[in-house]
Amino acid sequence: MGDVAAFRMQYRAEHIGPRYSGWLHFATTSVVSLAAIAFAISRVHAPHAWELAMVPVFFIVANLGEYFGHRGPMHHRRRGLALIFERHTLQHHHFYTHDRMAAESPRDFQMVLFPPIMLVFFLGGLATPLGLLVGFLGTPNLGWLFAATAVSYFLSYEWLHWSYHQPESSWVGRLWLVRRLRRHHTIHHDLRRMTTVNFNITFPIADTLFGTSARD
């Protein structure tokens, strides 16, 4: 407990600038993602049923991406991705532990939400090229549906993860879905278990598939 308090104090002093606003960070992530989703959907024209039927498949692909990204580079130092490892394993997991899950003020959102540069990377460096590839190999509609699903997934990740790190007594913290999914993520936040169980942050589909889901 004392360790977490000390870590938080030092992290805030070193990494969270005086002009940082947690709510502005939250709003930027939300507005930019929602605009990208709306744009992608607006580009879908008279989709065939089989094209729409691919949306759940894209959702599962995103769930696997979340799983392997988290199980891999977020918890194991990989060349070129060391920053992700540092921010997640060394910082996020020490700022928030299984017995200290909640942010103490909106300034602590800085240690939950991805920094804006990662938002640019997800949208420009991941969703766009993959959407183009899907559009090129399949149909333009498929490409836009992929982009819309990928960014929607990213935003649900951000919103859900943020809600697990709100006080349990807050209105978000009391929502049924948040309580259920927070239990899954809280077990993962135990420093002794973070490299072995509960790698899905949103819905524990891949965890169930690969036998890494822990409930106790």
Ligand SMILES: [Zn+2]
């Ligand atoms: Zn977390």
Ligand SMILES: [Zn+2]
């Ligand atoms: Zn983790």
